[in-house]
Amino acid sequence: MELDQLRHFVSVARTQNFTQAANQCGMSQSTISRSVGRLEEELGQPVFDRQTRKVVLTDAGRILLPRAETILSLVDDLKREIQDDGETGRIRIGAIPTIAPYYLPKVLSRFNEQFPEATLVVQEDTTSVLLKQLADGAIDVAVLARPIDSRHLEIESLFEEELDLVMAADHPLQKKKNITISDLEGIPFVLLSEAHCLTGNVRSFCEQRAVCPLTIEKTSQLASVQELVSLNHGISLIPRMARQRDHDKSRAYRTLTDPKPTRVIAMAWNPYRFQSRLIETFKQHLRDFKADDAIS
Template sequence: MEVDQLRYFLRVAERGNFTRAAEELLISQPALSRSIQKLEEELGQPVFERKTRSVALTEAGKLLQSRAQQVLTLIADTKAEISDDGQSGQIRVGAIPTIAPFFLPDLLRQFSTEFPKASLIVQEDTTDHLLKRCTQGEIDLAIIALPVPAKYLEVEELFEEELLLVLPPDHPLVDKPHIRLNDIKSYPFVLLDEAHCLSDNIVSFCRQRSFHPVAVEQTSQLAMVQELVSLSHGISMIPQMARRLDKTDRRVYRSISGNSPTRKIAAVWNPYRFQSRLLLEFRKRLHEYSQIQCSLK
């Protein structure tokens, strides 16, 4: 039984499809199929139940999945611990799309300058996928918005930021001295689709105040939300970090008076995985950088 066989098996199990797994592993589908077949021959029973366009784990496959994850984790941690010099190595950072492009670039540049031998890999994904990857050891740390629906992960709250109301320049609320929640109830919203937790933050804030925002359009990118607002398709709420990078005059940002909506940003990692000295240094810089973000408006 070879390490690559276990790695290939886990990718097929995760994707539920040989074609997609082969594409991601950068090998041919016949080569992947042969590898899994040799694994099944060695075990003496099938690990996948083949269907027309997908596969499902058999009972033997479920057991192998658990053990294979443990084996690969142990190998990766052993290699990392042996080669840990505090200066070189790879750090895999995950972040949700409403954080990654607005928060990470300066932090990554600063860290790369201080640790030029380090390799930083950034993966952008939804909260659920990042938590799963963090649990399984596919990434070392994830930066997400609270709450965190996962057990056995360490969570450090980094900072809290305001969600700002964004309006087209000709919107009737632009000239209003103080905008309250009641003022926006009758206006349609442009929101991210349901895969993004920012929409949950916004809807939850409104619901707690007996108001459910009506979304006329949903999109998968925050930049598109901003553009649709500029085109008067609706209004929305945008994180402070995204507003700071928006230099256009085609949108107007305002705070909501009273109890303004906010979101809490946190770092998440698996405490049962080996924590290299380089990763600990990154976490330290992340904490320091986050304190700076707290002071920015």
């Protein structure tokens, strides 16, 4: 049983597709298929049930997957520990979509200036997916928004960020000198889907103040929320870092009068995985990097 066979098996298991696994591994589909086939020959039984549109694990595959992931994680950690010089290596960074395009560019750029030999790989996904990837060792550190429900990961708050009200430039609320949360009662909201933690932040803030946001539309991207707001489909609450990057005159932003809605940005990592000196330096870089530095 070879390590490459296990890597190919795990990739197919995670993607449930030989073609996607081949692209992920940078190989042809036939190469991946042969590798998994040799593994199945050695085990004496199939690890996948090959269906029309996807492949699913057999009983043998379900037994093999967690063990294969553990073996590969141990090997990867061993290599990284032996090769750890504090300046070279790869850091796999996860971030949620409402943070990645706004906060990370300058963070990564400045880190690369200090450590030009380091390779930074970014994975953008929802909180639940990133937490699983941290647990599996697929990423090294993630930048998320609290609350974060995970018992086995280390969570450290970085900074608090305000959420700003966004509306169409000609919205009636624009006439008000001060806007409070109660002024939003009964006005349609455009929000991200429930998979995004920002929606939970918005709902929690409103409900704690006895305001029930009337959600009429949901989308999967923050840019789509902003565009729908421009078209007068509703209003929304947007992270300050996204507001700072938005110069479209069809939208207007306002700061709510106290209490102000906020979210807490945090980083998370798996303490049971090897943390190279380079990763530790990157985590300190995140601690030192202020929110204003990223969005200015």
